[in-house]
Amino acid sequence: MTKADIVSEISKSTGIDKASVLETLEKFMETVKDSLASGENVYLRGFGSFIVKTRSQKTARNISKNTTIIIPEHKIPAFKPAKVFMEQVK
Amino acid sequence: MTKADIVSEISKSTGIDKASVLETLEKFMETVKDSLASGENVYLRGFGSFIVKTRSQKTARNISKNTTIIIPEHKIPAFKPAKVFMEQVK
Numbered sequence: 414m415t416k417a418d419i420v421s422e423i424s425k426s427t428g429i430d431k432a433s434v435l436e437t438l439e440k441f442m443e444t445v446k447d448s449l450a451s452g453e454n455v456y457l458r459g460f461g462s463f464i465v466k467t468r469s470q471k472t473a474r475n476i477s478k479n480t481t482i483i484i485p486e487h488k489i490p491a492f493k494p495a496k497v498f499m500e501q502v503k
Numbered sequence: 504m505t506k507a508d509i510v511s512e513i514s515k516s517t518g519i520d521k522a523s524v525l526e527t528l529e530k531f532m533e534t535v536k537d538s539l540a541s542g543e544n545v546y547l548r549g550f551g552s553f554i555v556k557t558r559s560q561k562t563a564r565n566i567s568k569n570t571t572i573i574i575p576e577h578k579i580p581a582f583k584p585a586k587v588f589m590e591q592v593k
Contacts, residue, residue, distance in 0.1 A: 414534075414543050414546070415545075415546055415547075415548075416547050416548060419535075419545065423531060423534060426530060427523075427530055433517075433519050436517050437513055437517065437519060437523070438527070440513045440516060441513060441531070442549070442550040444504075444509055444512050444513060445550075446588055446592075447591075448504045449588075450592050453504050455504045455509065456505055456506075457505075457506050457509075457532065458506060460532040460536070463582075488593060489593075490584045490588050490589065490592045491584075492551075492581070492582030494580045494581075494582075498539075498580050499580065501536050501539075501540045502536075502540050503579075
């Protein structure tokens with residue numbers, strides 16, 4: 414399912430025009446990204462949480478060049494599905 | 504950040520009324536859950552993908568009762584952030 418598919422489905426079932434639905438979803442995704450980029454998690458009851466995880470520094474091998482490289486500590490975005498979501502997919 | 508915070512932010516920046524924004528987001532989350540429940544992944548360019556992962560069967564120990572339990576193969580919802588999202592949070 415793509416963004417366009419979701420926009421049509423939402424527009425069809427809510428009666429809200431497609432342009433407004435698309436604009437809302439684009440802004441939603443932008444807001445979630447900006448929130449996590451500024452270190453603030455996003456909690457959506459009944460769906461899940463978008464959270465920031467920290468990956469500690471680690472050494473990795475570049476096999477082709479046979480060298481060791483250090484991957485510095487960094488943050489990654491992650492999603493924790495709500496229990497009801499887990500149950501629905503099980 | 505909560506659902507209410509996101510609804511106000513989207514409404515403020517798009518000019519779309521809060522009720523329509525909330526209805527769109529609720530329907531979005533419902534559509535994603537239903538899609539994954541029916542085994543169909545959801546791909547949102549520039550944000551990420553909601554996918555179904557399969558966990559194979561495994562044995563686990565119930566330490567308090569000192570018994571072994573079999574956890575059958577099951578599916579879980581997961582989210583793979585897009586590269587641009589990863590870069591923004593790093």
